[in-house]
Amino acid sequence: MLAPRVYLDWNATSPLHPRARDATTRALDLIGNPNSVHGEGRAARAIVEAARRQVAALVGAQPANIVFTASATEAANMVLTPDFRMGRKTLAIGHLYFSAIEHPAVREGGQFSPQQMTEIPVTSKGVVDLDGLARLLSSHDRSLGLPMVAIMAANNETGIVQPVKEAAALVKLHGGLMVVDAVQAAGRLVVDIEDLAVDFLIISAHKIGGPKGAGALVSRGEILMPKPLIHGGGQEKGHRSGTENVAALAGFGAAAEAAREEMSKAGHRLHELRARLEDGMRRAAPDVIIHGEDTERLPNTTFFSLPGLKSETGQIAFDLEGISVSAGSACSSGKVGESHVLSAMGCDARLGALRISLGFSTDAEHIDAALAAFAKIAGRRKPAGAAA
Numbered sequence: 001m002l003a004p005r006v007y008l009d010w011n012a013t014s015p016l017h018p019r020a021r022d023a024t025t026r027a028l029d030l031i032g033n034p035n036s037v038h039g040e041g042r043a044a045r046a047i048v049e050a051a052r053r054q055v056a057a058l059v060g061a062q063p064a065n066i067v068f069t070a071s072a073t074e075a076a077n078m079v080l081t082p083d084f085r086m087g088r089k090t091l092a093i094g095h096l097y098f099s100a101i102e103h104p105a106v107r108e109g110g111q112f113s114p115q116q117m118t119e120i121p122v123t124s125k126g127v128v129d130l131d132g133l134a135r136l137l138s139s140h141d142r143s144l145g146l147p148m149v150a151i152m153a154a155n156n157e158t159g160i161v162q163p164v165k166e167a168a169a170l171v172k173l174h175g176g177l178m179v180v181d182a183v184q185a186a187g188r189l190v191v192d193i194e195d196l197a198v199d200f201l202i203i204s205a206h207k208i209g210g211p212k213g214a215g216a217l218v219s220r221g222e223i224l225m226p227k228p229l230i231h232g233g234g235q236e237k238g239h240r241s242g243t244e245n246v247a248a249l250a251g252f253g254a255a256a257e258a259a260r261e262e263m264s265k266a267g268h269r270l271h272e273l274r275a276r277l278e279d280g281m282r283r284a285a286p287d288v289i290i291h292g293e294d295t296e297r298l299p300n301t302t303f304f305s306l307p308g309l310k311s312e313t314g315q316i317a318f319d320l321e322g323i324s325v326s327a328g329s330a331c332s333s334g335k336v337g338e339s340h341v342l343s344a345m346g347c348d349a350r351l352g353a354l355r356i357s358l359g360f361s362t363d364a365e366h367i368d369a370a371l372a373a374f375a376k377i378a379g380r381r382k383p384a385g386a387a388a
């Protein structure tokens with residue numbers, strides 16, 4: 001009999017949390033449109049508004065400041081725009097400064113043109129270079145409009161946590177707007193929009209145990225908002241038209257609530273499991289390079305390189321052993337390119353790297369199965385300098 005598969009790619013997507021599954025399946029039977037005034041409509045509206053409160057609570061926001069979208073990518077495309085509204089007035093954003101390790105959802109720059117975009121460097125430790133940001137902001141030409149800065153709360157490949165609070169303080173000094181991609185950090189670390197004092201957060205349901213295809217743009221106030229990306233019936237207070245995906249939002253809300261309640265216990269557990277994994281990897285292959293090991297990371301993520309092992313080969317080898325891991329970022333059609341995150345850190349991106357990421361149902365047996373596969377794969381590598 002085949003051994004059961006072990007899923008260790010939670011940063012790509014999470015299985016449904018049981019509470020999210022219950023909430024989603026119950027909501028699938030609601031027949032009303034949440035924008036209808038009759039009883040069926042009101043029942044669906046109640047589910048959407050409960051989800052809004054649950055998602056808001058996860059990130060310390062007001063429910064009124066949540067705009068539901070179909071993905072974090074959509075939320076990023078909406079907020080990364082030169083075109084903002086302040087009540088009836090318009091406000092121009094002149095330039096987007098984004099960290100060199102952003103996910104493509106942000107890296108592509110939304111509605112900014114390439115001429116309106118500049119990368120913020122990161123240090124060799126994989127952390128945004130705040131001096132570099134300060135220099136960029138000091139030379140920003142305000143005659144073009146205000147600066148916007150996008151820095152993720154934690155990187156999806158390395159798990160490295162970014163100094164977004166410090167960056168936000170700098171951005172405020174220069175009168176700019178700060179956008180934070182909290183897709184990987186939300187539900188794993190405390191992310192509080194008020195404490196971070198950032199203008200916008202983007203989050204995604206499917207990274208925290210909710211269904212795929214739901215996200216949110218979270219703002220700190222309701223006054224300053226990007227021009228809508230999707231026009232139509234005026235849902236989400238006109239910020240995002242289209243009938244709400246009631247079942248997905250019900251699951252998003254339940255997953256957000258579960259993540260908030262379980263975060264501290266889960267964080268300790270994942271930290272211990274990851275230590276077991278990394279200690280075992282070091283014992284089996286002392287030359288393993290664990291990226292960001294001396295830097296603050298998400299408790300569930302390990303990003304490593306094994307000299308002599310290409311990431312595609314490594315990923316396939318793990319897959320054949322029944323273990324799902326990821327080679328670099330898994331969001332782009334299964335294609336494995338060189339990691340822009342490793343390049344930005346000044347590492348040789350051709351080295352290739354694999355990511356193992358854990359979640360609420362990962363246990364010690366899964367880690368030991370991954371370690372057994374790791375030992376086999378590491379042992380099969382060609383010794384350095386061997387003829388190809």
Ligand code: PLP
Binds near residue numbers: 011203205
């Ligand atoms: N931002 C980060 C850091 C991610 O890891 C991802 C997904 O991998 C996204 C954004 C995109 O999220 P979504 O799949 O909801 O569009």
